[in-house]
Amino acid sequence: MKCVKGLGFLWVAVLAAFFALSACDDSSSASSDETGTSSSSVETSDLDESSSSVDKNSSGNESTEKDKSSSSVKGSEPAEVSSSSAKETKNSSDSKSSSSIKSGDSSSSKKDVSSSSVNSSSSVKSSSSSSVKQSSSSVTSSSSEYIPYNHAGPLLADSLNSNAYQKFLDSRNGRSYYYLTINGKNGASVTVMAENLNIGEMVNGDKDQTNDSKIERYCYDNDTTKCDKYGGLYQWAEMMNLPFECNSKSCADSIKPNHQGICPDGWRLLTYDDLVVILKADGNEHGIEGARAQGFGGYNTTGYSLVGAGLRRPTGEFKDCLGKETYWYYPGEILVDGEMFVLGSNTSYSDNSIYGPSNFNYTKLEGRSVRCVKSK
Known part of the structure; x- marks a missing residue:
């Protein structure tokens, strides 16, 4: 009986151990499955x-x-x-x-x-x-637009309002000019343009005006908008409407009284005597300042409205004097001891004097302004 009891206890222990081992296997299997799934x-x-x-x-x-x-x-x-x-x-x-x-x-x-x-x-x-590119493009577009110069601006307002100025249309290029009659002393008078002439095909300042078949002009700094505002600049022979070779030799025989030059029909080139009449106009007490536009250091009491149009040097560059100085030729030349000289004048913003025409040592190859006077 003791042996049977001992064997029974042994079987119970064996079975318990077996079930314990089965439980461990199941747990390990479950853990492995969960890990694989995760x-x-x-x-x-x-x-x-x-x-x-x-x-x-x-x-x-x-x-x-x-x-x-x-x-x-x-x-x-x-x-x-x-x-x-x-x-x-x-x-x-x-x-x-x-x-x-x-x-x-x-x-x-x-x-x-x-x-x-x-x-x-x-x-x-x-x-x-x-x-940014679009903005830059729009700025460029707006800055390229040029508004034509208002030529009535520098003219004396009360003279313009009192109908002292009239307008002339140049049929050659459709350009109009203000002009007026200025009464000098002793009954002298002159009907003159109040603007510089602006006609011709522009050539660069580094070239001479050599084409005798057409009118050529310089525009200050090679900018046509400067021509619109200040007028063209011309060499002496071009202004006179004579062959280019007259810039290097005497052409006194070709100079006529009331010389028309490149002025429109019915008009002629300004002379020194014309300027004297203008400067001695009734009511002008300021000399050259009375003939200069108000924006050019003057009063313009004569209505002539001389502007600082600058100068093209005979060497081809433009003198740095736009708005400060102006130069013009007269339709004449003179021989001194066999040497040829040309007549002309100039004045500046700060100087109330006129230089010339007694100063004859001018070259004909400069580029200067042109004014026209109505022929009588």
């Missing part, structure tokens, strides 16, 4: 979420931002594009941050967000560059 889940989630994020960022966002940048060029609204891009980047960032929390892969999220931010920056840069 790993598989993370791997699948990581690939799907990351792939989805990259695709959205590289196609959806990039395409959207590209469209935004393109529309900003047309609409010139870079500020809105920048705001929109930032907004999309933020949304994209939020999406990826959420995805990475689920998948546990934060590095993938940061990479995507960084990529999206670069795209956003690129979009803003593109938009800003296009906007």
Whole structure:
């Protein structure tokens, strides 16, 4: 009986040990299954979420931002594009941050967000560059527009309002000029243009006016808008409407009384005697200042409106004197000891004197202003 009892106890112990071992195997198997499932889940989630994020960022966002940048060029609204891009980047960032929390892969999220931010920056840069370019283009367009000079501006207002000035139309080029009659002392009078002549084809200052078949002119600094405001500049033979060779030799035999030169029909070139009448006009007590335009250091009480049209030097450059000095030729020349000289005068803003015509040492190759007087 004791043996049976001992054997029974032994079987009970064996069975207990067997069941304990079975329990350990089940636990190990369960742990292995859970680990495998978690790993598989993370791997699948990581690939799907990351792939989805990259695709959205590289196609959806990039395409959207590209469209935004393109529309900003047309609409010139870079500020809105920048705001929109930032907004999309933020949304994209939020999406990826959420995805990475689920998948546990934060590095993938940061990479995507960084990529999206670069795209956003690129979009803003593109938009800003296009906007600046358009703005620059519009400035260039507006600055290229030239408003014709108001030739009534420098004329004495009360003389203009009292109908002292009249207008003449030059049929050769359709240009009109203000002119008036100035009464000098002792009954002398002269009807003279109140503007410098402006006619002819412009040639650069570094060239002579050599084409005898047409009228040529210089414009100060080779700028035609200067011709519009101040008139053309002419070499002596050009002004006289004589061959270019007359600039280097005497052509005294070709000079006529009331020489027309390049003035319109019915008009002739200004002479020194004409200027004397102008300077001695009734009411003029200022000498040359009375003949100069108010913007040229004068009073213009005569109405002649002499302007600082500058000078083209015989060497081809323009003297730095626009608005400060003016020069003109007279239709004459003189021989002194067999040497030829040309008549002319000049005056400046700061000097109330007239130089010439007694100063004969002028070359005929300078570019000077021309005034015309109505022939009687």
